[in-house]
Amino acid sequence: xxxxxxxxxxxxxxxxxxxxxxxxxxxxxxxxxxxxxxxxxxxxxxxxxxxxxxxxxxxxxxxxxxxxxxxxxxxxxxxxxxxxxxxxxxxxxxxxxxxxxxxxxxxxxxxxxxxxxxxxxxxxxxxxxxxxxxxxxxxxxxxxxxxxxxxxxxxxxxxxxxxxxxxxxxxxxxxxxxxxxxxxxxxxxxxxxxxxxxxxx
Amino acid sequence: xxxxxxxxxxxxxxxxxxxxxxxxxxxxxxxxxxxxxxxxxxxxxxxxxxxxxxxxxxxxxxxxxxxxxxxxxxxxxxxxxxxxxxxxxxxxxxxxxxxxxxxxxxxxxxxxxxxxxxxxxxxxxxxxxxxxxxxxxxxxxxxxxxxxxxxxxxxxxxxxxxxxxxxxxxxxxxxxxxxxxxxxxxxxxxxxxxxxx
Numbered sequence: 134x135x136x137x138x139x140x141x142x143x144x145x146x147x148x149x150x151x152x153x154x155x156x157x158x159x160x161x162x163x164x165x166x167x168x169x170x171x172x173x174x175x176x177x178x179x180x181x182x183x184x185x186x187x188x189x190x191x192x193x194x195x196x197x198x199x200x201x202x203x204x205x206x207x208x209x210x211x212x213x214x215x216x217x218x219x220x221x222x223x224x225x226x227x228x229x230x231x232x233x234x235x236x237x238x239x240x241x242x243x244x245x246x247x248x249x250x251x252x253x254x255x256x257x258x259x260x261x262x263x264x265x266x267x268x269x270x271x272x273x274x275x276x277x278x279x280x281x282x283x284x285x286x287x288x289x290x291x292x293x294x295x296x297x298x299x300x301x302x303x304x305x306x307x308x309x310x311x312x313x314x315x316x317x318x319x320x321x322x323x324x325x326x327x328x329x330x331x332x333x334x
Numbered sequence: 335x336x337x338x339x340x341x342x343x344x345x346x347x348x349x350x351x352x353x354x355x356x357x358x359x360x361x362x363x364x365x366x367x368x369x370x371x372x373x374x375x376x377x378x379x380x381x382x383x384x385x386x387x388x389x390x391x392x393x394x395x396x397x398x399x400x401x402x403x404x405x406x407x408x409x410x411x412x413x414x415x416x417x418x419x420x421x422x423x424x425x426x427x428x429x430x431x432x433x434x435x436x437x438x439x440x441x442x443x444x445x446x447x448x449x450x451x452x453x454x455x456x457x458x459x460x461x462x463x464x465x466x467x468x469x470x471x472x473x474x475x476x477x478x479x480x481x482x483x484x485x486x487x488x489x490x491x492x493x494x495x496x497x498x499x500x501x502x503x504x505x506x507x508x509x510x511x512x513x514x515x516x517x518x519x520x521x522x523x524x525x526x527x528x529x530x531x
Contacts, residue, residue, distance in 0.1 A: 212454075212455065213455050213458065213459075259454075262454065263454060268445075304442065305442040305443075305445050306438055306439060306442035308454070309438065309441065309442050309445070309454070309457055309458055309461055310438070310461075312454065312458045313458050313461050313462055316458065316462065
């Protein structure tokens with residue numbers, strides 16, 4: 134059974150979702166990434182997806198949200214034997230720049246500190262460097278926070294708070310530190326997969 | 335008379351006077367004379383209360399002072415020794431962390447294409463081999479852990495935005511007493527009560 138779990142881990146490129154799920158709750162991560170149990174997307178995830186699609190297709194929608202020419206720019210790269218994947222919300226190879234959009238009802242979630250420490254930005258800066266050769270110092274990076282609220286009918290809608298744009302600076306050292314951490318994380322995931330005994334087995 | 339009785343007696347005597355202070359209105363010289371009488375009585379009771387309290391607390395404080403004096407030399411000796419060893423541990427950790435960061439910076443600066451440059455995979459492998467100072471150290475009696483604490487030092491106050499400045503009220507008060515009035519400060523007078531009894 135250990136080999137099946139390990140094979141499943143290795144067969145699927147490592148995404149930021151997987152890393153953050155691993156950091157948040159390993160058992161839940163294992164259900165999704167080792168047992169392939171499909172979790173129904175949450176209301177917040179669905180809403181975030183809808184917002185992303187509208188930003189890409191409708192320039193008049195939320196005009197205060199900065200956009201770049203390419204949306205959902207996918208990068209796949211195998212780094213130190215680890216298959217990686219990232220889908221960058223908004224990307225421009227010429228500027229060069231990338232923006233990451235975040236929708237949340239928690240207005241305190243995103244601030245200069247949490248943005249600076251958000252590993253997804255390091256991961257995408259790393260992927261852009263390894264796949265496209267653009268050093269992180271040359272990138273214009275922004276995390277765009279779009280506040281949302283739950284309406285009376287328990288549906289999500291755009292909040293009244295202003296959209297907040299956080300510029301982020303990344304260096305080659307940040308990328309290296311992330312890559313080093315990534316290797317350790319993947320090794321831990323492999324060890325966990327070897328030892329993992331699911332309830333269903 | 336025990337302490338409880340003493341406090342109860344004062345409380346019984348004082349309570350009716352205290353109650354009148356809530357309703358008192360001072361609108362005339364006569365009212366002011368009445369208020370002076372009430373204030374004086376209250377202060378007399380307050381003096382009695384403090385005297386009563388100190389009859390109990392003074393010997394306790396004296397005993398406390400004696401106990402503290404007995405333990406102070408050894409506490410100071412131990413405190414100094416703890417400070418010395420903590421300082422030495424922190425100095426070592428700061429130096430080791432700085433060295434690690436410098437080595438990481440050097441590796442990061444070498445990433446690129448061509449001679450003398452490193453591929454990112456090689457750079458990460460080099461980084462993984464650097465000596466990282468231990469954050470948790472276990473001993474037989476106890477353990478220590480190092481946490482990164484973000485600190486600050488104001489190096490140029492003129493560059494710090496005004497909302498983060500705190501007026502030096504001690505210096506402003508001294509200047510006022512010396513007769514110097516400063517811009518941005520309002521000077522005014524109030525009447526303060528001094529009660530003699």
